[in-house]
Amino acid sequence: MEGPVIELAGIKKSFGPVDVLKGIDLKAYAGRVLALVGDNGAGKSTLIKGLSGVQPFDEGVVKFAGEEVNIHTPRGASALGIEVVYQDLALCENLDIVQNMFLGHEEMLTGTLHEAEMELLATKALQSLSVRTVKSVRQKVSSLSGGQRQTVAIARSVLREAKLVILDEPTAALGVAQTEQVLNLVRRLADNGVAVIIISHNLSDVFKVCDDIAVLYLGRLVAQVKTSETNSTEVISYITGAKTQEGEGK
């Protein structure tokens, strides 16, 4: 296996007197989907905010593709190739799919928007994920379903040629069929050679699509296991703190 796309070592973050992350070591690999699970308050969001540059970490080493990096701003994260798909998706309903996918990164030609180029690239990005569910790439986002919106948000990260895509609860608001679609999309994203980290509360989704599972418990990484070598009972006991990887009871 190649080296990890992202490697965290000894990551710490505190808010005043509260230590939220107490030394996290984590690796994510290209072509693999890593689930980040844990109960509320375990530090999942804080970890993601650090990786996306929204709230930089206090201590610890972040290596991206083997190089040590400092991520201080969302722009910096984006420049490295880290894209975050937020739970609320951050799409403009009054704009169409192409316009949303290129928002803030518009292709220009002689000082004006190069709509043709953007439409072509957006179409290619959607095709690379085998998206068939959208009727037209020039549809307004307001006319799309929740799953289709998730698709647009994920395809946007393909467009930016992200090396690491972090998805925050991608299926939380979706029905059964749409969840299935989005999970397939996530799988294809990884198959295209992207490292994917999913935050999820839904263990059945996690087991369906993820290759590895990392469990956070009160700011510590208590387990990082291969999905094939564990089961949901074990993962739940990690999440609740009933068990740690060393097998000690708590």
Next chain:
Amino acid sequence: MSNEVVSLASGNEGTLKDQFSAYVSRLRSGEMGSLPAVVATVVLALIFEIASPFFFTKLNFTNLFVQASELTMLSAALVFVILLAEIDLSAGVTAGVAMAVWIVLVKFLAINWILALIAAFAVGLLIGWVIGLMVAKIGVPSFVVTLAFFLGFQGMQLVLLGEGGVYRVEVPEVLAIMNNNMPDWAGWVLVVASAVTMFLLSTWDRGRRSRKGLVNKPISILYIKIAAVLVLGGAAVAIMNQNRSQGVIPISGVPIVVPITVIILFIGSFVLERTKFGRHLYAVGGNPEAARRAGIKVAKIRIYAFMICAFLAVVSGIFHSSRIGNVDGSAGHTIVLSGVAAAVVGGVSLFGGRGKLSHAAIGAIVITMIDNGLGLLQMPAGISFLITGSVLLLAATIDALARNRGGVINRN
């Protein structure tokens, strides 16, 4: 079948008929744009034509354009802030203050009128910048900021011009805007130039798309649009080029304000639809948080929008002074509400993110027609206000319903 075949539509596929049915289904889903206002224009024209023998005279037809241009410009100004779901209640008095500065410079300081005009625009931009800063950086709601400016600037106008001060505009170039006409040939040039510009822009777009291997809309749509411009524009010019004088000296030609308005609307639309700034303006209007996360400098966009609004408001102020021939301390107090009404009636959404400059023009024509037509029917002014109010209420209701139907509020 190879993998490449999985192709996504762009909405441009199909024949003219397919495009038409796609348009109808967009209408049904609530994206009506300016269609209700266009229908209203036609209906109102028919009603007034039947009710009044004066409505469709050459003189009144031309007057309608002149009257509407002033409101169009103010309404177009407001579109830039309404697209952000903001409002500028002070646009009218901003224009009033800028024109007061202008007349003071010209009359009392004997400054060249063009330099004074540049100063007036600078005053407008400064006001827009301050409003923008208050809204974007400090976070005071634009309604309150501009209400305060609206009240304060009424005072500023009086301070600059003195209580009851009215000053005649004696600059022929400024008076000419609303009162003089172009030679007959220039009207035709305007129509042909509009059609050619439309053709060239569209061909440019189509070329870009074809080079990328993308589907274009049937070219017949372009020809239909160009034919419409030529026929409607041509008819209007033909009417305006006839002698409409009721006295001895013949009057004919397209009023000078018309090409000025058309060019400004064209530039504004170009900025909104084809530049990065325009795209970002729509994005901030649709979802400021999404725009921020996409790396757009939201505050900067807001400030620019208020500056553009103030700038175009000053243009409408020049039109106003040109039409009435003077600058007085009470100019611009009431027109701003008609400006908002025109934008909304034309199909610009008060919720932000939806609307075009052309909508402002169509809305302004509707509002002007109501005012003009009822005046010709010798209706009391009260009736005119009542009807304009009802039309606005209707337009705002359509906007809100369309928003629901579009799924913004009530998804599922």
